[in-house]
Amino acid sequence: MVDPEDVYRQTTPGSRGLHEKAVRFMPGGTTRSTTYFDPYPLFIDRGEGCRIWDADGIERIDMLGNYTAMILGHAHPKVVEAIRHQAARGTAFAAANAIEGELAEILCEQVPSVDQVRFCNSGTEATMFAMRLARAFTGRARIARIEGGYHGTHDHAEVSTHPDPAEAGPADRPLARPDSIATPAWALEQTVVLPFNAPDAAERILREEGADVAAVILEPIIGAGGVIAATTEFLERLRRVTRELGMLLIFDEVISLRVGPGGAQKLYGVTPDLTTMGKIIGGGLPVAAFGGRADVMELLDPRRQPNLAQGGTYNGNPLGMAAGVAAMRELTPDVYEDLNRTGARVKDQLSEVFASHGVAAQVNGVGSLLAIHFTPTPVTDYRSKATADDRITRDFFLGLVNHGVLMAPRAMGAISTPMGEDEIQRFVDAVDTVVTEQLPRWQAAG
Ligand SMILES: Cc1ncc(COP(=O)(O)O)c(C=O)c1O
Structure with missing residues (x-):
């Protein structure tokens, strides 16, 4: 053997x-x-x-x-050329640049929910900012998420990604379980866990917990957790219930954006309030983004008081943006x-x-x-x-x-x-x- x-x-x-x-x-x-x-x-x-x-x-x-x-595979000639060209012109400045506007325009044009977008450097940051934005917009603290979904490795994301089923409660009423030895107690308290593809159970939980839930975040197609597609009924139900209960719906399309122009939301015809993106949009460089409804994204506008600050030394750096534009144009x-x-x-x-x-x-x-x-x-x-x-x-x-x-x-x-x-x-x-x-x-x- x-x-x-x-x-x-x-x-x-x-x-x-x-x-x-x-x-x-x-x-x-x-x-x-x-x-x-x-x-x-x-x-x-x-x-x-x-x-x-x-x-x-x-x-x-x-x-x-x-x-x-x-x-596009590794070392795609168009992406390599875009990186080479930009590297020779400088890779990061403490200033805005025209190329981030180009990538932003591509994403806003393609992804139905995205009126406006902000860049960051990883999917982890994208989901962290999207959750934070939802809390700021709704004035509510808790986030509902799917058991077995993956949203990166910040505190509020590391809950019930891969719990031991024996310790995770009933399938139709999952408990919030820590994924990490560092998951804080507050993250468990402020997370509501929903079963995937179970519209009745998810709706019941959201109605019970609804008052202080800012957003439901989910991958419309669970990626790292096993390539599991949502049913259209499940997504449509979440869309209807979140709207009724005053919660935002966030699609984490860090992986699922690759299923077609405009991602899974276009495929399903279900439009969330916010979307997180990553992976393919950087052409192989560390680029991620979150975007959505203009009236929600507007909280990030520094001209407005108060606003939600989003720092990041390398956010929207021209090297990553150039690679991203080159890649997205090929797609x-x-x-x-x-x-x-x-x-x-x-x-x-x-x-x-x-x-x-x-x-x-x-x-x-x-x-x-x-x-x-x-x-x-x-x-x-x-x-x-x-x-x-x-x-x-x-x-x-x-x-x-x-x-x-x-x-x-x-x-x-x-x-x-x-x-x-x-x-x-x-x-x-x-x-x-x-x-x-x-x-x-x-x-x-x-
Ligand atoms: C759906 C989803 N969200 C967020 C993340 C985190 O992205 P990153 O690894 O860039 O932090 C991943 C990573 O695989 C992901 O699949």
Whole structure:
């Protein structure tokens, strides 16, 4: 039987060596918890298109694309040129610049809810400011969120992202559970947790807790938490109830913006009050944004007293803005359509592979996003996702790394534009090989 960890150790001495050095200077040898995995993370040397090369020179298909951000692949010539051009002209000034206006205009034109936008540097900041803005606008303190959704790593976001179901209360009335050893008690008290895709239960909870809830924040398509699409009914119900109860509706489209021009909100035809964005909008540089209704965004206008201050030394820096403009201009409706068509095809092919081996797996996919859940239960919310077998997922992930593909350790991935027939076939073949190789281990473990 093939132990994927043994193979990984044998084939990645370069990464191991770099990690041994890095742990002396950084906790866990990394600066990003989500890229760490046992026994040590892969160190990437370079990327081009949908391919990446690790510290040992091994080439792999990048099915993760920096957690879905690299929709055009790595080192896209137009993006590289925009960065080169801007780098030579200066990268950051304590002043406004014309390019942020260009990216702002693109987002306002494309995303239905966005009348006005502000930039920041990460999705974490975007959701933090959106929540803060909602509190300022409504004068209410609490935020309602979805169990199993992900909104980054600030205090108010680190609640019930991945709770132990045994400690998280009933599925239709989830408890607020801390995700982090640092989650403060106030964040739990000021969070209302809603089940996903359960319109009646969510409405009941919001009516009970409504008086001091400023906003409901959710991903219309849960991304990092397993590529789980909301039903239209769920989004429409939240839209109606939040409006009635005086709460803002925030769509966190940091990942789901990649499903089409204007993101998931355009696809569903449900328009929130505020939207958070990130990943693809920076062309591979650290750019994120939050935007929405002009009468809400206006609280950020420094000409107004009082106003909500938003600092950030690198907010809207011309380097990130130039990369973002170059990338967003490449993303025409046809490009999204191609990506989504490929996504649908890969989803079907993977389902066939698992079925042919008799492996109980759910292949969730929306547009160019994919996630594989090793469970016989259809994955439609956090509790169904939590039935997946973590051990099989880990073997699968490491097995794929060994066979030339990088996905997220939770078996999530995304199609990028440089992926052609060959790369897709290589990915599907690698999945087939890994399942063939690992099946005896999975069967032996019962
Ligand atoms: C939906 C969503 N919101 C927020 C974030 C946080 O973004 P960042 O990692 O840029 O802070 C992420 C990151 O994956 C995300 O998927």
